[in-house]
Amino acid sequence: MSEDIQLQMFKCQRCGKCLINCPVLAVTEWDSFSPRARVILSLAKELGHFGETKRFLQIIFSCTTCRICENVCPAGVKVVDIILHTREQIVKELSKK
Ligand code: SF4
Numbered sequence: 001m002s003e004d005i006q007l008q009m010f011k012c013q014r015c016g017k018c019l020i021n022c023p024v025l026a027v028t029e030w031d032s033f034s035p036r037a038r039v040i041l042s043l044a045k046e047l048g049h050f051g052e053t054k055r056f057l058q059i060i061f062s063c064t065t066c067r068i069c070e071n072v073c074p075a076g077v078k079v080v081d082i083i084l085h086t087r088e089q090i091v092k093e094l095s096k097k
């Protein structure tokens with residue numbers, strides 16, 4: 001994991017301000033489909049806490065990459081960069097199977 005992406009994951013303060021305007025969360029109404037959850041789950045994956053469940057893949061790949069969450073994040077977390085990194089790791093791992 002690059003140091004920059006790792007830093008971004010740890011910068012998240014779990015404040016929830018990014019939950020307000022995420023279009024995917026608005027449709028699903030599940031907190032697990034929020035920007036915050038995608039950051040937390042990405043970090044958990046990086047630390048090896050779990051593998052690719054169907055639900056995890058839905059959460060990570062349903063992000064539209066609109067960056068609305070980044071515009072309201074007080075900590076300046078690059079949420080989309082984190083999600084794209086996680087997607088890249090998933091594709092790499094699945095392509096080896
Ligand atoms: S607004 Fe930023 S710091 Fe707050 S939970 Fe969302 S990503 Fe984390």
Ligand code: SF4
Pocket residue numbers: 021022023024025034035038062063064065066067068069070079080
């Ligand atoms: S970039 Fe993804 S997580 Fe952020 S608001 Fe858009 S859909 Fe939601």
